[in-house]
Amino acid sequence: MILNGQLPASITQAAQALQRGDLLGLPTETVYGLAADAGNDAAVGKIFQAKGRPSNHPLIVHVASAQGAKRFAGEIPEFAQKLMTAFWPGPLTLILPRQADQAAVAAGGQNSIGLRCPSHPVAQAVLREAETLGVMGVAAPSANLFGRVSPTTAAHVAFEFGEGLLIVDGGACEVGIESAIVDCTRGFPVLLRPGVLTLDALSQACDAQVRTQEALQTPAPKASGTLDAHYAPSAKVQLLDSQTLALRLMPSRVSPLGKIGLWARATTLQTIDVPAQVLLQTMPDDPKLCAHALFAQLRMFDQQGVTDIWVEQPPNAPEWAGVLDRLTRAAAS
Numbered sequence: 001m002i003l004n005g006q007l008p009a010s011i012t013q014a015a016q017a018l019q020r021g022d023l024l025g026l027p028t029e030t031v032y033g034l035a036a037d038a039g040n041d042a043a044v045g046k047i048f049q050a051k052g053r054p055s056n057h058p059l060i061v062h063v064a065s066a067q068g069a070k071r072f073a074g075e076i077p078e079f080a081q082k083l084m085t086a087f088w089p090g091p092l093t094l095i096l097p098r099q100a101d102q103a104a105v106a107a108g109g110q111n112s113i114g115l116r117c118p119s120h121p122v123a124q125a126v127l128r129e130a131e132t133l134g135v136m137g138v139a140a141p142s143a144n145l146f147g148r149v150s151p152t153t154a155a156h157v158a159f160e161f162g163e164g165l166l167i168v169d170g171g172a173c174e175v176g177i178e179s180a181i182v183d184c185t186r187g188f189p190v191l192l193r194p195g196v197l198t199l200d201a202l203s204q205a206c207d208a209q210v211r212t213q214e215a216l217q218t219p220a221p222k223a224s225g226t227l228d229a230h231y232a233p234s235a236k237v238q239l240l241d242s243q244t245l246a247l248r249l250m251p252s253r254v255s256p257l258g259k260i261g262l263w264a265r266a267t268t269l270q271t272i273d274v275p276a277q278v279l280l281q282t283m284p285d286d287p288k289l290c291a292h293a294l295f296a297q298l299r300m301f302d303q304q305g306v307t308d309i310w311v312e313q314p315p316n317a318p319e320w321a322g323v324l325d326r327l328t329r330a331a332a333s
């Protein structure tokens with residue numbers, strides 16, 4: 001059932017569902033989450049089961065405020081505190097040492113925990129009301145089946161899990177890709193998953209150089225968002241530069257292929273004579289608008305039954321890192 005997130009009664013219904021130990025489709029500014037009370041092991045178990053996610057892949061625990069994070073985190077290093085101050089509530093997850101007696105199942109048995117304070121007003125309202133009912137943190141991975149495209153509307157969540165799931169409709173997610181994840185357990189900040197916040201913005205906010213996992217020689221902690229193949233639609237995704245796109249779309253070459261979904265920038269499309277069998281969509285030039293549209297676009301192509309999705313390679317610039325990461329993983333499967 002989909003509830004209207006604008007209504008106070010929906011917020012109450014959602015908070016009560018969490019308190020009962022039920023699953024809930026929860027809007028956040030990044031993507032929709034499949035939420036459950038982080039303190040209720042049976043409820044958290046339902047998340048892993050519904051998603052088909054291995055139970056040792058840790059979930060993010062959502063809190064209403066930075067204050068609320070203290071219950072779950074052990075020592076919070078100064079650089080992590082600065083990141084919280086700068087970006088919470090917002091699209092940033094911090095991996096922190098976990099309080100031994102808190103949310104062990106949600107954390108997939110790790111001695112660390114991923115914490116995030118979302119800014120979406122509906123998420124905030126649900127988290128605050130749930131807190132008054134004794135739900136101090138809400139575990140929520142993206143509300144999609146394991147390995148599939150993250151949902152950015154209530155309808156996407158219903159498509160993944162059916163109408164039997166209680167879902168709060170908070171509109172289309174503004175950010176559109178998952179939060180940036182910064183590991184704060186190694187004595188210095190490490191970006192595990194890029195989001196819309198750039199490495200520079202993160203580094204500046206915490207007065208430390210945030211390193212990327214790739215730049216380090218040490219292995220990343222276990223994290224399903226860091227699997228190579230992830231965020232995959234049913235159609236085969238390929239990332240192609242504008243010249244390759246133009247070559248591939250020459251009429252004589254397209255016909256033997258199936259139905260193609262093409263997501264390319266306006267400037268590129270001007271130079272190509274796109275054949276009729278190609279379903280054409282314009283890729284925004286702005287990285288934030290592109291992130292906002294990305295997952296809905298992949299789902300739309302799937303719904304249209306395309307066999308192949310060709311996406312123009314986005315610029316190799318810092319503000320495109322989040323979009324590039326998701327597209328690369330979508331293309332890897």
Ligand code: TXA
Pocket residue numbers: 028030031032033034057058059060093095107110112113114116140141142143177178179181221222223224225226
């Ligand atoms: O924007 C988001 O972060 C969304 C919304 C719903 O908040 N959530 C989300 O959750 O993307 P999920 O489960 O799809 O991705 C969480 C990522 C996974 O890669 C997970 O392994 C990693 O965070 N993670 C969570 N806790 C961790 C921990 N203790 N150590 C390392 N990685 C962790």
Ligand code: MG
Pocket residue numbers: 141142150225
């Ligand atoms: Mg996910």
